[in-house]
Amino acid sequence: MSKKIEIRIEIDPAYDIPEITIRTGEKTPFVDRLIEQLKHFEEKDPVRINVYDDNSEVFLEQKDIFRVCTENKKIKVFTDSRSYFCRRTLREMEELLDKEVFVRISRFEIVNIKKIVSFDLSIVGTIKIKLEDGSETWVARRCVKTIQNRLRDLSYDGRKEL
Numbered sequence: 001m002s003k004k005i006e007i008r009i010e011i012d013p014a015y016d017i018p019e020i021t022i023r024t025g026e027k028t029p030f031v032d033r034l035i036e037q038l039k040h041f042e043e044k045d046p047v048r049i050n051v052y053d054d055n056s057e058v059f060l061e062q063k064d065i066f067r068v069c070t071e072n073k074k075i076k077v078f079t080d081s082r083s084y085f086c087r088r089t090l091r092e093m094e095e096l097l098d099k100e101v102f103v104r105i106s107r108f109e110i111v112n113i114k115k116i117v118s119f120d121l122s123i124v125g126t127i128k129i130k131l132e133d134g135s136e137t138w139v140a141r142r143c144v145k146t147i148q149n150r151l152r153d154l155s156y157d158g159r160k161e162l
Contacts, residue, residue: 004030047096051077051084058084062101062112066131068093069109080133103150105129106140113150 020038024031048059066078068090075086075093086093094102094110104110111129120128127139127147139147 005034049077049086049093049096051086053082053084060084062098063114065097065102065112066115066133066135067109067111067137068097068102069137070107078133078135103147105137105143105147109137111137119151 022031022034048061049065051058051060060077060079064079066080068075068077068086070076070090075088075090077084077086077093088096090108090110094104097110101112101114102110103113111131115132116129117132118130120130125141125144127144128136129139130136
């Protein structure tokens with residue numbers, strides 16, 4: 001595996017805030033993603049999501065959420081071990097969840113792309129997703145292009161960069 005980045009830290013009391021310089025032979029998609037990550041680093045403190053289990057309120061870290069979907073007109077939030085109910089709408093959840101990690105795959109569902117194990121592209125025009133917890137779900141036809149674009153954005157030299 002080739003080394004993609006070299007990091008060097010210089011401590012200098014003359015600097016009140018960190019200064020970042022990127023030196024590269026050419027501007028690649030990897031460099032573009034690195035710049036975007038740095039721009040959003042400070043504002044990236046993912047909000048914990050409050051959900052409900054029976055009569056108790058639970059706070060989930062976003063990294064633990066596999067998917068969020070509408071089920072029987074209620075919003076359910078799934079983790080690897082259980083599911084919870086949420087009092088927000090799916091649209092509110094979409095706004096609250098980290099847009100770099102979560103993607104809307106239908107009118108009824110949002111998935112965590114870091115929890116995706118595989119994509120089944122064998123049926124033309126649609127995508128079946130398998131998640132780490134063993135669950136499977138489908139990308140709505142109208143969302144296929146969005147998913148393909150997200151996958152392309154995540155790829156560099158044919159490897160997934162999550």
